[in-house]
Amino acid sequence: MQHPMPILRILGLVFLLINPVALTVFASTDDATLESAVFGSGDRKQGYDTDQYVTNSLSITARKGAKADLLKYINEPILGLPAVSQPVDNIATVEKVELGRLLFFDRRLSLNDTFSCAICHIPEQGFTSNEIKTAVGIEGRSVKRNSPTIYNIAHYDILFQDGREDSLEQQAWSPLLAHNEMANPSIGYVINKIKAIKEYQGLFEQAFDGKGPTMETVGKALAVYQRALNSANSSFDQWKYGDDENALSQDEIAGYQLFAGKAACASCHLIGADYALFTDNQLHNTGHGYATSMGIKPPKTRVQLAPGVFVDVDNEIINSVRQQPKQNDVGRYEVTQNPYDRWKYRTPSLRNIALTAPYMHDGAFSTLREVVDFYNRGGIENELLSPLIRPLDLTEQEIEQLIAFMQTLTGSNVKTLVADAFAAPIGDISKEDPNWAHDTQYSD
Ligand code: HEC
Ligand code: HEC
Numbered sequence: 001m002q003h004p005m006p007i008l009r010i011l012g013l014v015f016l017l018i019n020p021v022a023l024t025v026f027a028s029t030d031d032a033t034l035e036s037a038v039f040g041s042g043d044r045k046q047g048y049d050t051d052q053y054v055t056n057s058l059s060i061t062a063r064k065g066a067k068a069d070l071l072k073y074i075n076e077p078i079l080g081l082p083a084v085s086q087p088v089d090n091i092a093t094v095e096k097v098e099l100g101r102l103l104f105f106d107r108r109l110s111l112n113d114t115f116s117c118a119i120c121h122i123p124e125q126g127f128t129s130n131e132i133k134t135a136v137g138i139e140g141r142s143v144k145r146n147s148p149t150i151y152n153i154a155h156y157d158i159l160f161q162d163g164r165e166d167s168l169e170q171q172a173w174s175p176l177l178a179h180n181e182m183a184n185p186s187i188g189y190v191i192n193k194i195k196a197i198k199e200y201q202g203l204f205e206q207a208f209d210g211k212g213p214t215m216e217t218v219g220k221a222l223a224v225y226q227r228a229l230n231s232a233n234s235s236f237d238q239w240k241y242g243d244d245e246n247a248l249s250q251d252e253i254a255g256y257q258l259f260a261g262k263a264a265c266a267s268c269h270l271i272g273a274d275y276a277l278f279t280d281n282q283l284h285n286t287g288h289g290y291a292t293s294m295g296i297k298p299p300k301t302r303v304q305l306a307p308g309v310f311v312d313v314d315n316e317i318i319n320s321v322r323q324q325p326k327q328n329d330v331g332r333y334e335v336t337q338n339p340y341d342r343w344k345y346r347t348p349s350l351r352n353i354a355l356t357a358p359y360m361h362d363g364a365f366s367t368l369r370e371v372v373d374f375y376n377r378g379g380i381e382n383e384l385l386s387p388l389i390r391p392l393d394l395t396e397q398e399i400e401q402l403i404a405f406m407q408t409l410t411g412s413n414v415k416t417l418v419a420d421a422f423a424a425p426i427g428d429i430s431k432e433d434p435n436w437a438h439d440t441q442y443s444d
Contacts, residue, residue: 065422070097070228074154078230078413080237082275084154090169090220092227095207099200100225101420103218106427108197109190110138110182113429117175117182117222120147123421126355126414127151127229131304133363141180144327146363149356151411152349154227157281161361163346164335168223173215187215194218198432199425231352231411239408241275248408255405258398263375265402267388268347278350278409283332286389287380288360289343293328296380304358304366329362342384352414354407368403 074092077083086092103109107116115138121127127150129135135143145161159165165174175181176190184190194200194213208217236256238247248256260266269278290296303313332344345361359365365374374380376399378391394402 065424066416066419067423068416068420070101070225070420073228073230073413074224077275078232078237078411080232080234080241080275081152081155081230081277084227084230086227087167087169090223092224093207095203096221096224097228099203099207100221100223101424102199102203102427103194103222104225105421105424108193108427108429108433109176109184111184112138113427114138115182116427117172118421118426120175120181121150123418126352128356130355130357133358135181137178137181138183141183142327143178143180144329145361146358148348149352150226150229151231151352151356151414151417152229152277154230155277155349156279156346158283158346161345161348162332162335163283168226169216169219172219172222190218191215196433229417231414231417233412234351234409236405236408237276240271249404251401251404252408253405254398255401255403258394258402259405262398263392263394263402264388265375268386269350276351279347281346283341283344283346284386284388285331285343285382285384286345286375287343287382287385288364288374289329289331289345289362290382290384291380292362292364293330293343302366302370310366331361340384343382344384350406351409352411354410355414368406369399372399372402 071092071094074084074086074097090096104117104121107114107119109116120129120135120137122129125131129147134145135147137143148161153159153168157166159168159171160174165171173187176184177187191213194204200213204211204213204217204221207221211217233242235247235252238244239253240256258265259269260271268280268282268284270276270280271278301313301315301318302310304310330342332341333339335341353359353368357366357368359368359371365371372394375389376392376394379385379389
């Protein structure tokens with residue numbers, strides 16, 4: 001006889017059913033499919049030409065990917081990016097990349113077996129979450145910040161939007177243990193679970209000189225997979241660093257000149273002589289965090305219903321249906337307790353920015369237009385505003401050109417990396433997996 005499922009498990013399943021990510025699947029990796037996977041939203045709900053919305057979601061088992069040679073993206077710099085620096089005690093190997101990929105996509109690495117890293121860092125959504133402003137963790141728990149992309153993560157000196165971590169090897173344990181993300185009760189819980197899952201047998205030992213799964217080796221494997229997700233050689237890179245004069249249009253070039261000149265974006269989103277990180281790896285106050293914290297905002301919020309379909313909703317209505325109070329966010333101050341660090345956030349790289357909406361640490365802006373309008377107004381005045389932020393006096397045409405420039409920053413290998421991600425199993429719980437964590441009390 002079937003035993004009743006624990007209530008948490010049922011909630012997890014319901015969440016999966018309503019979560020577009022879990023339903024987002026593709027029949028094959030032919031070019032058209034990948035095109036829409038990479039540049040469309042998760043379940044391809046583009047267009048809305050017909051009255052009736054039809055989703056193209058397919059069964060997850062029908063999803064086919066194509067593994068890529070990821071190690072190459074660590075060992076050979078891509079046009080536009082510098083060489084990847086690696087910690088001496090965790091040099092990348094094929095074994096580590098493969099193991100890290102398995103872990104990143106494995107939903108069993110969460111308390112109720114539903115939540116992998118990729119549920120928030122969704123490959124076909126620029127390794128971020130296009131459809132929600134701030135992340136939602138296990139069982140619908142709110143996370144106060146927007147899920148940033150993992151693309152080019154190897155090139156940050158400081159991690160998280162408040163720079164509270166500086167090592168990918170250590171970073172992974174934050175989401176694994178956070179109550180509102182993957183909610184594992186302890187490090188030992190995760191390690192024991194991995195040890196008991198058949199697919200991992202021998203893999204850690206092969207990758208780490210005989211060492212099995214430990215806090216250190218789990219972090220190292222995840223770090224190496226993520227360090228490989230380098231994406232550049234964009235049209236901009238081909239124009240700037242590849243001597244291809246025709247890679248950008250006149251408007252895009254004008255946008256670049258504004259970015260580096262009149263609009264002074266490049267004073268924080270750096271562009272160097274040999275490569276461009278589009279970040280200075282520093283923290284700044286643009287006024288956006290201040291405005292959010294102080295509740296300074298327009299009376300309406302722009303909500304995206306589907307790609308390109310927006311409605312302006314009264315904030316009063318949004319607040320009336322909000323179930324959990326909005327959590328305050330003071331940025332870097334939360335790490336240093338220095339009052340001068342209030343509302344400072346790390347400069348995000350703008351590579352692949354066309355793929356990683358919504359924008360800012362709280363996902364407040366749905367479009368690049370809103371971001372540029374924000375900067376054009378001079379950010380938001382506050383006593384700690386960065387001196388680099390000031391009104392820009394851009395014309396309508398200049399605004400369009402700046403946006404056109406930012407849209408040239410999509411890496412040429414994005415489709416390859418998405419197809420590679422699709423090749424990873426998603427870690428469905430199987431009969432052979434350890435069920436001591438959930439079902440023991442219900443067993444015969
Ligand atoms: C519930 C959604 C969620 C899950 C699950 C999740 N993340 Fe994240 N991730 C986020 C959010 C939100 C942030 C930004 C937090 C902040 O800046 O304070 C983040 C930040 C990061 C960063 C730093 C990015 C940057 O720009 O500095 C890395 C790296 C990362 N996550 C990797 C992982 C890995 C590895 C896993 C799985 C072990 C994982 N994440 C699971 C939501 C998630
Ligand atoms: C003072 C340094 C600074 C300057 C100058 C600056 N930025 Fe930023 N930019 C930041 C910081 C810091 C953030 C993150 C703010 C946040 O999350 O609240 C950011 C965020 C962004 C984002 C959102 C990125 C994402 O992934 O969410 C875009 C797009 C952007 N900036 C474009 C521009 C453009 C275009 C200009 C020039 C008009 C510009 N920036 C000038 C520091 C700067």
